[in-house]
Amino acid sequence: MEIEQPKGRLGVLLVGLGAVSTTFIAGLHMVRKGIRPAFGSLTQMGTIRLGMRTESRSPFIKDFVPLANLDDLVIGAWDIFPDNGYEAAKKAGVINPEDLEVCRKDLESTLPMKGVFQRDYVKKLDGTYIKGGNSKWEWAEKLREEIREFKTRAKANRLVMVWCASTEVYLKESPVHNSIESFEAGLKSNDPLISPSMIYAYAALMEGVPIANGAPNLTTDILALENLAEAKGLPITGKDFKTGQTLMKTILAPGFKARLLGLHGWFSTNILGNRDGEVLDDPESFKTKEESKLGVLDFILQPKLYPDLYGDLYHKVRINYYPPRGDNKEGWDNIDIFGWMGYPMQIKIDFLCRDSILAAPIVLDLILFLDLAQRSGMKGIQEWLSFYFKSPMHSRTVYPEHDLFIQLMKLKNTLRWLKGEELITHLGREYYD
Numbered sequence: 159m160e161i162e163q164p165k166g167r168l169g170v171l172l173v174g175l176g177a178v179s180t181t182f183i184a185g186l187h188m189v190r191k192g193i194r195p196a197f198g199s200l201t202q203m204g205t206i207r208l209g210m211r212t213e214s215r216s217p218f219i220k221d222f223v224p225l226a227n228l229d230d231l232v233i234g235a236w237d238i239f240p241d242n243g244y245e246a247a248k249k250a251g252v253i254n255p256e257d258l259e260v261c262r263k264d265l266e267s268t269l270p271m272k273g274v275f276q277r278d279y280v281k282k283l284d285g286t287y288i289k290g291g292n293s294k295w296e297w298a299e300k301l302r303e304e305i306r307e308f309k310t311r312a313k314a315n316r317l318v319m320v321w322c323a324s325t326e327v328y329l330k331e332s333p334v335h336n337s338i339e340s341f342e343a344g345l346k347s348n349d350p351l352i353s354p355s356m357i358y359a360y361a362a363l364m365e366g367v368p369i370a371n372g373a374p375n376l377t378t379d380i381l382a383l384e385n386l387a388e389a390k391g392l393p394i395t396g397k398d399f400k401t402g403q404t405l406m407k408t409i410l411a412p413g414f415k416a417r418l419l420g421l422h423g424w425f426s427t428n429i430l431g432n433r434d435g436e437v438l439d440d441p442e443s444f445k446t447k448e449e450s451k452l453g454v455l456d457f458i459l460q461p462k463l464y465p466d467l468y469g470d471l472y473h474k475v476r477i478n479y480y481p482p483r484g485d486n487k488e489g490w491d492n493i494d495i496f497g498w499m500g501y502p503m504q505i506k507i508d509f510l511c512r513d514s515i516l517a518a519p520i521v522l523d524l525i526l527f528l529d530l531a532q533r534s535g536m537k538g539i540q541e542w543l544s545f546y547f548k549s550p551m552h553s554r555t556v557y558p559e560h561d562l563f564i565q566l567m568k569l570k571n572t573l574r575w576l577k578g579e580e581l582i583t584h585l586g587r588e589y590y591d
Protein backbone atom coordinates (compact mmCIF):
# COMPACT_ATOMS: atom_id res chain seq x y z
CA MET A 159 0.00 0.00 0.00
CA GLU A 160 1.39 3.37 -1.03
CA ILE A 161 1.20 5.87 1.86
CA GLU A 162 1.67 9.52 1.05
CA GLN A 163 4.03 11.23 3.50
CA PRO A 164 2.48 13.81 5.87
CA LYS A 165 3.89 16.99 4.37
CA GLY A 166 2.95 20.43 5.70
CA ARG A 167 0.27 21.31 8.23
CA LEU A 168 -2.78 19.33 9.22
CA GLY A 169 -5.78 21.53 9.99
CA VAL A 170 -8.07 20.13 12.69
CA LEU A 171 -11.67 21.32 12.70
CA LEU A 172 -13.43 20.65 15.99
CA VAL A 173 -17.19 21.04 16.05
CA GLY A 174 -17.92 22.12 19.62
CA LEU A 175 -15.40 23.85 21.83
CA GLY A 176 -16.47 22.34 25.14
CA ALA A 177 -14.89 20.09 27.77
CA VAL A 178 -13.48 17.42 25.44
CA SER A 179 -12.16 19.82 22.80
CA THR A 180 -10.48 22.21 25.23
CA THR A 181 -8.97 19.35 27.23
CA PHE A 182 -7.59 17.96 23.98
CA ILE A 183 -6.16 21.35 22.92
CA ALA A 184 -4.61 22.02 26.35
CA GLY A 185 -3.05 18.55 26.40
CA LEU A 186 -1.77 18.88 22.86
CA HIS A 187 0.13 22.03 23.79
CA MET A 188 1.49 20.54 27.00
CA VAL A 189 2.68 17.43 25.17
CA ARG A 190 4.28 19.49 22.41
CA LYS A 191 6.18 21.50 25.01
CA GLY A 192 7.22 18.33 26.80
CA ILE A 193 5.51 19.47 30.01
CA ARG A 194 3.02 16.60 30.23
CA PRO A 195 2.96 13.03 28.86
CA ALA A 196 0.48 11.80 26.25
CA PHE A 197 -0.85 9.00 28.46
CA GLY A 198 -3.85 7.23 26.99
CA SER A 199 -2.81 7.83 23.39
CA LEU A 200 -1.98 4.80 21.27
CA THR A 201 -0.40 6.92 18.55
CA GLN A 202 1.99 8.55 21.00
CA MET A 203 2.69 5.80 23.54
CA GLY A 204 1.76 2.51 21.85
CA THR A 205 4.07 -0.04 20.29
CA ILE A 206 3.36 -2.69 17.69
CA ARG A 207 4.90 -6.14 17.51
CA LEU A 208 6.18 -7.11 14.07
CA GLY A 209 7.14 -10.58 12.90
CA MET A 210 7.92 -13.46 15.23
CA ARG A 211 8.35 -13.08 18.98
CA THR A 212 11.99 -14.12 18.55
CA GLU A 213 12.68 -11.09 16.36
CA SER A 214 12.19 -8.52 19.12
CA ARG A 215 10.77 -5.96 16.72
CA SER A 216 8.30 -3.73 18.54
CA PRO A 217 8.61 -0.17 17.29
CA PHE A 218 6.45 2.68 18.51
CA ILE A 219 3.38 3.04 16.28
CA LYS A 220 4.40 6.63 15.53
CA ASP A 221 7.75 5.37 14.21
CA PHE A 222 6.13 2.56 12.23
CA VAL A 223 3.50 4.46 10.23
CA PRO A 224 3.94 8.01 8.93
CA LEU A 225 1.71 10.04 11.24
CA ALA A 226 1.45 13.82 11.20
CA ASN A 227 3.80 15.53 13.61
CA LEU A 228 2.04 17.11 16.60
CA ASP A 229 3.76 20.43 15.83
CA ASP A 230 2.01 20.47 12.45
CA LEU A 231 -1.52 20.41 13.88
CA VAL A 232 -3.47 23.69 13.60
CA ILE A 233 -6.81 23.94 15.40
CA GLY A 234 -10.06 25.55 14.28
CA ALA A 235 -13.50 25.22 15.89
CA TRP A 236 -17.18 26.10 15.86
CA ASP A 237 -19.39 26.60 18.86
CA ILE A 238 -22.77 28.08 19.66
CA PHE A 239 -21.25 30.24 22.42
CA PRO A 240 -18.59 32.88 21.71
CA ASP A 241 -16.10 31.86 24.44
CA ASN A 242 -12.53 31.37 23.25
CA GLY A 243 -10.73 28.15 24.13
CA TYR A 244 -9.41 29.52 27.43
CA GLU A 245 -12.79 30.77 28.63
CA ALA A 246 -14.47 27.54 27.50
CA ALA A 247 -11.84 25.42 29.28
CA LYS A 248 -12.26 27.47 32.44
CA LYS A 249 -16.02 26.91 32.37
CA ALA A 250 -15.59 23.21 31.66
CA GLY A 251 -13.50 22.96 34.82
CA VAL A 252 -11.44 19.95 33.77
CA ILE A 253 -7.95 21.48 33.70
CA ASN A 254 -6.60 22.85 36.95
CA PRO A 255 -5.93 26.63 37.12
CA GLU A 256 -2.11 26.30 37.10
CA ASP A 257 -2.12 24.17 33.97
CA LEU A 258 -4.65 26.48 32.35
CA GLU A 259 -2.26 29.41 32.79
CA VAL A 260 0.56 27.43 31.16
CA CYS A 261 -1.45 26.95 27.97
CA ARG A 262 -3.56 30.09 28.24
CA LYS A 263 -2.20 31.72 25.07
CA ASP A 264 -2.68 28.58 23.01
CA LEU A 265 -6.24 28.16 24.24
CA GLU A 266 -7.07 31.85 23.80
CA SER A 267 -6.00 31.71 20.21
CA THR A 268 -8.76 29.21 19.44
CA LEU A 269 -11.73 31.39 18.57
CA PRO A 270 -14.88 29.57 17.55
CA MET A 271 -16.76 30.27 14.35
CA LYS A 272 -20.54 30.66 14.70
CA GLY A 273 -22.28 27.30 14.92
CA VAL A 274 -25.14 25.84 12.93
CA PHE A 275 -27.70 25.18 15.60
CA GLN A 276 -31.39 24.56 16.13
CA ARG A 277 -32.82 23.95 19.54
CA ASP A 278 -35.03 21.16 18.24
CA TYR A 279 -31.96 18.95 18.18
CA VAL A 280 -30.37 19.86 21.55
CA LYS A 281 -33.21 20.99 23.78
CA LYS A 282 -31.20 21.93 26.84
CA LEU A 283 -28.97 24.52 25.15
CA ASP A 284 -29.82 28.02 24.08
CA GLY A 285 -27.01 28.95 21.73
CA THR A 286 -26.25 32.65 21.42
CA TYR A 287 -23.54 32.47 18.77
CA ILE A 288 -25.21 30.89 15.80
CA LYS A 289 -25.40 31.46 12.09
CA GLY A 290 -28.29 33.58 10.87
CA GLY A 291 -30.91 32.49 8.36
CA ASN A 292 -32.95 29.34 8.39
CA SER A 293 -31.94 27.42 5.29
CA LYS A 294 -30.09 24.15 5.85
CA TRP A 295 -28.70 24.33 2.35
CA GLU A 296 -27.32 27.85 2.94
CA TRP A 297 -25.81 26.76 6.26
CA ALA A 298 -24.04 23.93 4.46
CA GLU A 299 -22.75 26.41 1.86
CA LYS A 300 -21.55 28.76 4.60
CA LEU A 301 -19.76 25.95 6.44
CA ARG A 302 -18.07 24.93 3.20
CA GLU A 303 -16.87 28.49 2.71
CA GLU A 304 -15.52 28.57 6.28
CA ILE A 305 -13.71 25.28 5.80
CA ARG A 306 -11.96 26.66 2.71
CA GLU A 307 -11.10 29.90 4.52
CA PHE A 308 -9.73 28.00 7.50
CA LYS A 309 -7.55 25.89 5.24
CA THR A 310 -6.03 29.01 3.72
CA ARG A 311 -5.71 30.84 7.06
CA ALA A 312 -4.08 27.84 8.73
CA LYS A 313 -1.84 27.26 5.70
CA ALA A 314 -2.95 23.67 5.97
CA ASN A 315 -2.18 21.06 3.43
CA ARG A 316 -4.91 18.68 4.65
CA LEU A 317 -7.86 18.83 7.04
CA VAL A 318 -9.69 16.51 9.45
CA MET A 319 -12.97 17.19 11.27
CA VAL A 320 -14.07 15.76 14.65
CA TRP A 321 -17.58 16.18 16.05
CA CYS A 322 -17.06 17.06 19.73
CA ALA A 323 -20.34 18.93 20.11
CA SER A 324 -23.39 18.04 22.17
CA THR A 325 -25.45 14.91 21.69
CA GLU A 326 -28.45 15.55 19.49
CA VAL A 327 -31.93 14.07 19.91
CA TYR A 328 -32.57 10.54 18.70
CA LEU A 329 -33.15 10.27 14.95
CA LYS A 330 -33.76 7.15 12.89
CA GLU A 331 -32.35 6.60 9.43
CA SER A 332 -35.14 7.54 7.01
CA PRO A 333 -35.68 7.83 3.25
CA VAL A 334 -34.24 11.36 3.15
CA HIS A 335 -30.93 9.85 4.35
CA ASN A 336 -30.85 7.15 1.70
CA SER A 337 -29.00 8.83 -1.16
CA ILE A 338 -26.93 11.91 -1.83
CA GLU A 339 -29.75 13.23 -4.05
CA SER A 340 -32.49 12.80 -1.42
CA PHE A 341 -30.19 14.29 1.22
CA GLU A 342 -29.43 17.37 -0.88
CA ALA A 343 -33.13 17.77 -1.65
CA GLY A 344 -33.75 17.51 2.11
CA LEU A 345 -31.20 20.25 2.78
CA LYS A 346 -33.01 22.46 0.27
CA SER A 347 -36.45 21.75 1.75
CA ASN A 348 -35.25 22.06 5.39
CA ASP A 349 -36.19 18.47 6.16
CA PRO A 350 -36.47 18.11 9.98
CA LEU A 351 -34.72 14.72 9.80
CA ILE A 352 -31.48 16.47 8.81
CA SER A 353 -29.78 17.59 12.00
CA PRO A 354 -26.97 20.17 12.35
CA SER A 355 -24.34 17.43 12.79
CA MET A 356 -25.32 16.04 9.38
CA ILE A 357 -24.95 19.49 7.84
CA TYR A 358 -21.40 19.83 9.20
CA ALA A 359 -20.57 16.33 7.99
CA TYR A 360 -21.97 16.99 4.53
CA ALA A 361 -19.98 20.25 4.29
CA ALA A 362 -16.80 18.47 5.41
CA LEU A 363 -17.14 15.66 2.89
CA MET A 364 -17.99 18.05 0.06
CA GLU A 365 -14.77 19.90 0.89
CA GLY A 366 -12.70 16.71 0.91
CA VAL A 367 -12.40 16.49 4.70
CA PRO A 368 -12.57 13.15 6.58
CA ILE A 369 -14.74 13.18 9.69
CA ALA A 370 -14.92 11.36 13.02
CA ASN A 371 -18.06 11.50 15.14
CA GLY A 372 -17.45 11.57 18.90
CA ALA A 373 -21.13 11.67 19.88
CA PRO A 374 -23.83 9.03 19.41
CA ASN A 375 -25.79 11.13 16.85
CA LEU A 376 -26.63 9.49 13.55
CA THR A 377 -24.53 12.09 11.63
CA THR A 378 -22.44 10.16 9.05
CA ASP A 379 -24.09 6.84 9.89
CA ILE A 380 -26.54 7.23 7.00
CA LEU A 381 -26.33 5.88 3.46
CA ALA A 382 -26.22 9.33 1.85
CA LEU A 383 -23.07 10.37 3.70
CA GLU A 384 -21.49 6.92 3.55
CA ASN A 385 -21.93 7.06 -0.23
CA LEU A 386 -20.63 10.61 -0.37
CA ALA A 387 -17.50 9.57 1.56
CA GLU A 388 -16.97 6.66 -0.84
CA ALA A 389 -17.54 8.87 -3.88
CA LYS A 390 -15.08 11.48 -2.62
CA GLY A 391 -12.54 8.86 -1.52
CA LEU A 392 -12.67 9.98 2.12
CA PRO A 393 -12.50 8.00 5.37
CA ILE A 394 -15.26 8.40 7.99
CA THR A 395 -15.53 6.95 11.48
CA GLY A 396 -17.71 7.04 14.60
CA LYS A 397 -19.71 6.98 16.79
CA ASP A 398 -19.50 8.07 20.44
CA PHE A 399 -16.08 8.07 22.10
CA LYS A 400 -15.60 4.95 24.20
CA THR A 401 -14.62 6.26 27.63
CA GLY A 402 -15.65 5.66 31.25
CA GLN A 403 -18.28 3.09 31.99
CA THR A 404 -18.56 1.65 28.48
CA LEU A 405 -14.80 1.28 28.27
CA MET A 406 -14.95 -0.78 31.49
CA LYS A 407 -17.84 -2.80 30.08
CA THR A 408 -15.97 -3.72 26.91
CA ILE A 409 -12.93 -4.68 28.98
CA LEU A 410 -14.85 -6.86 31.46
CA ALA A 411 -17.59 -8.47 29.36
CA PRO A 412 -15.17 -10.23 27.00
CA GLY A 413 -13.48 -11.69 30.10
CA PHE A 414 -16.74 -13.06 31.54
CA LYS A 415 -17.62 -14.56 28.20
CA ALA A 416 -14.15 -16.04 27.72
CA ARG A 417 -14.54 -17.90 31.05
CA LEU A 418 -18.19 -18.75 30.35
CA LEU A 419 -19.44 -16.95 33.44
CA GLY A 420 -23.12 -16.11 33.14
CA LEU A 421 -24.80 -12.78 33.73
CA HIS A 422 -28.18 -12.14 35.37
CA GLY A 423 -27.94 -8.38 35.34
CA TRP A 424 -25.76 -5.35 34.77
CA PHE A 425 -26.94 -2.12 36.30
CA SER A 426 -24.97 0.99 35.45
CA THR A 427 -25.62 4.45 36.81
CA ASN A 428 -23.68 7.69 36.62
CA ILE A 429 -23.63 11.13 38.12
CA LEU A 430 -22.03 13.94 36.19
CA GLY A 431 -22.39 17.69 36.24
CA ASN A 432 -20.85 19.08 33.09
CA ARG A 433 -22.66 20.56 30.09
CA ASP A 434 -22.73 17.12 28.49
CA GLY A 435 -24.60 15.87 31.58
CA GLU A 436 -27.04 18.77 31.30
CA VAL A 437 -27.72 18.00 27.63
CA LEU A 438 -28.23 14.32 28.44
CA ASP A 439 -30.75 15.30 31.10
CA ASP A 440 -33.15 15.78 28.19
CA PRO A 441 -34.85 12.43 27.53
CA GLU A 442 -34.49 12.77 23.75
CA SER A 443 -30.72 13.32 23.85
CA PHE A 444 -30.45 10.60 26.51
CA LYS A 445 -32.27 8.18 24.21
CA THR A 446 -29.49 8.66 21.61
CA LYS A 447 -26.87 7.97 24.27
CA GLU A 448 -28.80 5.07 25.78
CA GLU A 449 -29.04 3.24 22.45
CA SER A 450 -25.31 3.68 22.05
CA LYS A 451 -24.51 2.37 25.54
CA LEU A 452 -26.94 -0.54 25.54
CA GLY A 453 -25.83 -2.17 22.30
CA VAL A 454 -22.40 -3.08 23.62
CA LEU A 455 -23.22 -6.10 25.81
CA ASP A 456 -25.50 -7.82 23.34
CA PHE A 457 -22.87 -7.86 20.64
CA ILE A 458 -20.11 -9.03 22.97
CA LEU A 459 -22.09 -11.69 24.83
CA GLN A 460 -24.07 -13.08 21.87
CA PRO A 461 -27.10 -14.28 23.91
CA LYS A 462 -28.46 -16.18 20.91
CA LEU A 463 -25.36 -18.37 20.89
CA TYR A 464 -25.26 -18.61 24.70
CA PRO A 465 -28.91 -18.50 25.85
CA ASP A 466 -28.20 -20.21 29.20
CA LEU A 467 -25.52 -17.71 30.11
CA TYR A 468 -26.82 -14.45 28.68
CA GLY A 469 -30.38 -15.06 27.47
CA ASP A 470 -32.03 -13.42 30.51
CA LEU A 471 -29.61 -10.57 31.09
CA TYR A 472 -31.22 -7.43 32.49
CA HIS A 473 -29.14 -4.45 31.36
CA LYS A 474 -29.94 -0.95 32.55
CA VAL A 475 -28.03 2.32 32.06
CA ARG A 476 -28.85 5.58 33.81
CA ILE A 477 -27.19 9.00 33.59
CA ASN A 478 -28.04 11.54 36.26
CA TYR A 479 -27.21 15.21 35.93
CA TYR A 480 -25.65 16.32 39.22
CA PRO A 481 -23.98 19.75 38.89
CA PRO A 482 -21.66 19.63 41.95
CA ARG A 483 -19.52 16.97 40.26
CA GLY A 484 -18.72 18.91 37.10
CA ASP A 485 -16.67 16.80 34.69
CA ASN A 486 -15.59 14.42 37.48
CA LYS A 487 -18.11 11.74 36.81
CA GLU A 488 -18.79 8.84 39.13
CA GLY A 489 -20.05 5.65 37.54
CA TRP A 490 -21.34 2.68 39.53
CA ASP A 491 -21.86 -0.77 38.14
CA ASN A 492 -23.52 -3.65 39.89
CA ILE A 493 -22.91 -6.87 38.00
CA ASP A 494 -24.77 -10.04 38.96
CA ILE A 495 -22.83 -12.98 37.59
CA PHE A 496 -23.07 -16.74 38.08
CA GLY A 497 -20.61 -19.59 37.80
CA TRP A 498 -20.23 -23.34 38.30
CA MET A 499 -23.61 -24.99 38.99
CA GLY A 500 -25.28 -21.59 38.70
CA TYR A 501 -23.96 -20.18 42.01
CA PRO A 502 -24.43 -16.40 42.04
CA MET A 503 -21.75 -13.77 42.67
CA GLN A 504 -21.62 -9.99 42.51
CA ILE A 505 -19.11 -7.46 41.28
CA LYS A 506 -19.28 -3.77 42.18
CA ILE A 507 -17.39 -1.09 40.33
CA ASP A 508 -17.09 2.51 41.41
CA PHE A 509 -15.22 4.41 38.74
CA LEU A 510 -14.33 7.97 39.69
CA CYS A 511 -13.32 9.01 36.26
CA ARG A 512 -12.63 12.21 34.43
CA ASP A 513 -14.58 12.03 31.23
CA SER A 514 -12.64 14.52 29.18
CA ILE A 515 -9.26 13.20 30.35
CA LEU A 516 -10.30 9.84 28.90
CA ALA A 517 -11.71 11.37 25.71
CA ALA A 518 -8.87 13.78 24.80
CA PRO A 519 -6.30 11.14 23.73
CA ILE A 520 -9.00 9.49 21.62
CA VAL A 521 -9.50 12.79 19.79
CA LEU A 522 -5.76 12.98 19.10
CA ASP A 523 -5.52 9.38 17.86
CA LEU A 524 -8.56 9.77 15.62
CA ILE A 525 -7.13 12.90 14.03
CA LEU A 526 -3.82 11.22 13.29
CA PHE A 527 -5.28 7.90 12.15
CA LEU A 528 -7.95 9.51 9.95
CA ASP A 529 -5.25 11.60 8.33
CA LEU A 530 -3.16 8.45 7.83
CA ALA A 531 -6.18 6.69 6.30
CA GLN A 532 -6.72 9.64 3.99
CA ARG A 533 -3.09 9.58 2.81
CA SER A 534 -3.30 5.81 2.34
CA GLY A 535 -6.33 6.05 0.05
CA MET A 536 -8.67 4.29 2.52
CA LYS A 537 -12.22 5.47 1.95
CA GLY A 538 -15.61 5.01 3.53
CA ILE A 539 -16.20 3.49 6.98
CA GLN A 540 -12.99 2.77 8.90
CA GLU A 541 -13.99 -0.22 10.99
CA TRP A 542 -10.42 -0.62 12.26
CA LEU A 543 -11.03 2.50 14.38
CA SER A 544 -13.89 0.75 16.27
CA PHE A 545 -11.45 0.61 19.21
CA TYR A 546 -12.34 4.22 20.01
CA PHE A 547 -16.14 4.05 19.89
CA LYS A 548 -19.17 2.90 21.85
CA SER A 549 -21.20 2.39 18.65
CA PRO A 550 -18.64 1.59 15.99
CA MET A 551 -19.70 2.27 12.42
CA HIS A 552 -19.53 -0.90 10.38
CA SER A 553 -20.44 -2.38 7.04
CA ARG A 554 -24.15 -3.12 6.81
CA THR A 555 -23.32 -6.74 6.03
CA VAL A 556 -21.75 -7.49 9.44
CA TYR A 557 -22.44 -6.83 13.11
CA PRO A 558 -20.17 -4.34 14.92
CA GLU A 559 -17.19 -5.59 16.92
CA HIS A 560 -17.31 -4.27 20.50
CA ASP A 561 -14.70 -6.40 22.29
CA LEU A 562 -11.86 -3.98 23.08
CA PHE A 563 -9.20 -6.65 22.57
CA ILE A 564 -10.49 -7.76 19.18
CA GLN A 565 -10.77 -4.09 18.24
CA LEU A 566 -7.12 -3.50 19.18
CA MET A 567 -6.00 -6.54 17.23
CA LYS A 568 -7.97 -5.30 14.22
CA LEU A 569 -6.40 -1.84 14.52
CA LYS A 570 -2.84 -3.14 14.78
CA ASN A 571 -3.33 -5.67 11.99
CA THR A 572 -4.60 -2.86 9.79
CA LEU A 573 -1.39 -0.93 10.45
CA ARG A 574 0.67 -4.05 9.66
CA TRP A 575 -1.35 -4.57 6.49
CA LEU A 576 -0.83 -0.94 5.46
CA LYS A 577 2.91 -1.41 5.77
CA GLY A 578 3.05 -4.83 4.12
CA GLU A 579 4.03 -6.61 7.36
CA GLU A 580 2.72 -10.07 8.13
CA LEU A 581 -0.53 -10.10 10.13
CA ILE A 582 -0.28 -11.60 13.59
CA THR A 583 -2.70 -14.48 14.20
CA HIS A 584 -1.20 -15.67 17.54
CA LEU A 585 -1.19 -19.25 16.22
CA GLY A 586 2.49 -19.65 17.08
CA ARG A 587 3.06 -23.15 15.64
CA GLU A 588 6.29 -21.92 14.07
CA TYR A 589 8.01 -21.88 17.47
CA TYR A 590 7.42 -25.64 17.87
CA ASP A 591 7.33 -27.18 14.36
Ligand SMILES: NC(=O)c1ccc[n+]([C@@H]2O[C@H](COP(=O)([O-])OP(=O)(O)OC[C@H]3O[C@@H](n4cnc5c(N)ncnc54)[C@H](O)[C@@H]3O)[C@@H](O)[C@H]2O)c1
Pocket residue numbers: 173174175176177178179236237238239250273274275276280283321322323324325354355372373374398399400401402432433434512513514516517
Ligand atom coordinates in the same frame (compact mmCIF):
# COMPACT_ATOMS: atom_id res chain seq x y z
N1 LIG B 1 -15.73 11.14 27.80
C1 LIG B 1 -16.45 12.06 27.23
O1 LIG B 1 -16.36 13.18 27.59
C2 LIG B 1 -17.34 11.67 26.11
C3 LIG B 1 -17.48 10.32 25.81
C4 LIG B 1 -18.29 9.95 24.75
C5 LIG B 1 -18.94 10.92 24.02
N2 LIG B 1 -18.82 12.22 24.36
C6 LIG B 1 -19.58 13.18 23.58
O2 LIG B 1 -18.71 14.18 23.10
C7 LIG B 1 -19.44 15.38 23.00
C8 LIG B 1 -18.66 16.50 23.70
O3 LIG B 1 -18.60 16.24 25.08
P1 LIG B 1 -18.19 17.41 26.08
O4 LIG B 1 -18.07 16.83 27.43
O5 LIG B 1 -17.07 18.20 25.50
O6 LIG B 1 -19.52 18.30 26.02
P2 LIG B 1 -19.63 19.88 26.24
O7 LIG B 1 -21.06 20.14 26.49
O8 LIG B 1 -18.64 20.37 27.23
O9 LIG B 1 -19.18 20.46 24.83
C9 LIG B 1 -19.98 20.41 23.71
C10 LIG B 1 -19.89 21.75 23.02
O10 LIG B 1 -20.60 21.69 21.81
C11 LIG B 1 -21.26 22.92 21.61
N3 LIG B 1 -22.31 22.73 20.62
C12 LIG B 1 -23.51 22.14 20.77
N4 LIG B 1 -24.18 22.09 19.61
C13 LIG B 1 -23.35 22.64 18.69
C14 LIG B 1 -23.46 22.87 17.30
N5 LIG B 1 -24.55 22.52 16.63
N6 LIG B 1 -22.42 23.46 16.66
C15 LIG B 1 -21.29 23.82 17.33
N7 LIG B 1 -21.14 23.62 18.66
C16 LIG B 1 -22.15 23.04 19.31
C17 LIG B 1 -21.73 23.31 23.00
O11 LIG B 1 -21.98 24.68 23.10
C18 LIG B 1 -20.53 22.88 23.84
O12 LIG B 1 -19.60 23.92 24.02
C19 LIG B 1 -20.83 15.13 23.60
O13 LIG B 1 -21.72 14.84 22.57
C20 LIG B 1 -20.60 13.90 24.42
O14 LIG B 1 -21.77 13.12 24.57
C21 LIG B 1 -18.03 12.62 25.38
